Amino acid sequence: MLNMAEGLARIGALAASPVVDALARAFADAGFELALVGGPVRDALLGRPTNDLDFTTNARPDDILRIVKPISSAQWDIGRDFGTIGARVRGEQVEITTYRADEYDGATRKPVVAFGDDLEGDLARRDFTVNAMALRLPGPALVDPTGGVEDLVAGILRTPVDPAVSFGDDPLRMLRAARFSAQLGFDVDPATVAAMAERAETLSIVSPERIQGELVKLLQADDPARGIRLLVDTGLMAKFLPEVPALRLEVDEHHHHKDVYEHSLTVVRQAIELERERNPDAAPDVRLRLAALLHDIGKPATRRLEDGGGVTFHHHDVKGARLARKRLQALRFDSDTIASVTKLIELHLRFFGYAEGAWSDSAVRRYVRDAGDELERL
Incomplete structure (x- = not known):
């Protein structure tokens, strides 16, 4: 206070x-x-x-x-x-x-x-x-x-003038609202939130480079989830990263699976916690946080409902890496960031089974070799 x-x-x-x-x-x-x-x-x-x-x-x-x-x-x-x-x-x-x-x-x-x-x-x-x-x-x-x-x-974010006028002057301010909400831990004034939802379409006239810059700053916050939720709820995220709101998969009474959207936000939070434990004085690891947010974006396209209520997402890791590459290229991320994030997404399932002792020594070596420079992040 x-x-x-x-x-x-x-x-x-x-x-x-x-x-x-x-x-x-x-x-x-x-x-x-x-x-x-x-x-x-x-x-x-x-x-x-x-x-x-x-x-x-x-x-x-x-x-x-x-x-x-x-x-x-x-x-x-x-x-x-x-x-x-x-x-x-x-x-x-x-x-x-x-x-x-x-x-x-x-x-x-x-x-x-x-x-x-x-x-x-x-x-x-x-x-x-x-x-x-x-x-x-x-x-x-x-x-x-x-x-x-x-x-x-x-603890309120509010525009100095009518939010529709302010966002009409520069639609990027809508993304800044999400970023400052995450950075400061502030709530956004309801009238401002309403204007963000009403004017979401106008984000299309903002350059990809400016949108990328705000996304990076949001992910650098101590708790990006607050800002991510705001962007999803107002429809803004759908304008530049539609795969994230698509993670809110419909669940019927017969087929049960975890909430992929909430799971992804949890992974972001846990990745940040581990990042701080390992390197407390280091700058925020945007590549790690991007990969954590996007690691399951291949699930909507690969979901299969099975008899008996089961749900499968076969090869969602590979599909997700392809989707992430396309989206990050559209947002004008540099090639090193794109390569890093897509590798993390493609390999994120590979660690499965290690904790149960099911891996051979050769499997461990193969994992380390394939992970390369991304081993610690992975």
């Missing part, structure tokens, strides 16, 4: 950090506004680790570059057309973006850049209220025009 006094103390300390202080002084001396915005403010209030430092300003890109050059060891302007300048200040990477008032072209979802003139207007166009807070510098002063603090206290 958010302790406001402690949270304010943390953002005060953040504002006084050498990097933030250096930037605040430089922009103030140049006559421009500067504010720390979004994730760093949210995470400081929640007591979560603060990683990337994002700033916003009324300075235009050329002015930003001129101001940061004397106090930074490197600069990059790959995002200049969208108002963003990156820099390395005192060993930390920062991004500084001109106030925005984006408009979207309605087809490709690429923003038509329109620079804004005030902080409050910039915050109102952001995705969720908990990300629409800023720390005005050098004050510091907390700016929260959309009720982000209240939503942090309540």
Whole structure:
């Protein structure tokens, strides 16, 4: 639960950090506004680790570059057309973006850049209220025009404006809702969930690369299941990974089998637990988590109902690997990730019988050989 006094103390300390202080002084001396915005403010209030430092300003890109050059060891302007300048200040990477008032072209979802003139207007166009807070510098002063603090206290994700309007501006925000729900352990406001379901079809105009990026970030969460459930329940998952909702197989009164969808979410959770036990300081293993989620996606296509109430899924491992390859290619995953995930899916049944002592020494060697670099994940 958010302790406001402690949270304010943390953002005060953040504002006084050498990097933030250096930037605040430089922009103030140049006559421009500067504010720390979004994730760093949210995470400081929640007591979560603060990683990337994002700033916003009324300075235009050329002015930003001129101001940061004397106090930074490197600069990059790959995002200049969208108002963003990156820099390395005192060993930390920062991004500084001109106030925005984006408009979207309605087809490709690429923003038509329109620079804004005030902080409050910039915050109102952001995705969720908990990300629409800023720390005005050098004050510091907390700016929260959309009720982000209240939503942090309540553990709620809500859009600053009507969710249909927000998701109409950028449908990718619907996937971000699932990701932040998983990362923060927050519930999504019912009106926002309803808008996600109503506008699921609009995800088709978002590029596969952007969808992949959000899926990866979701899988990197401590508990991705919350976000996965939201995507399945709203129909969004069916737009880019339809094999996952298809795992919710119908079960009649005569043919019984385990709930494959719930089983798959359990495997994801258990894989993450084992991952932490083995490598507690390692980064989240996205390949392992993808394979855990998708390992049984071949079952719907291979299900056979037998006399006496039995159900079989012969060769679902091979079928699942083929389906996963096709889907991951469509989402523009790199070839190494695709090869890793599909091998894990194809071999996931091979360990059957080992615990009962039914394997010979040669079977063990063959298993190790076939698994190759994926042995520990498998």
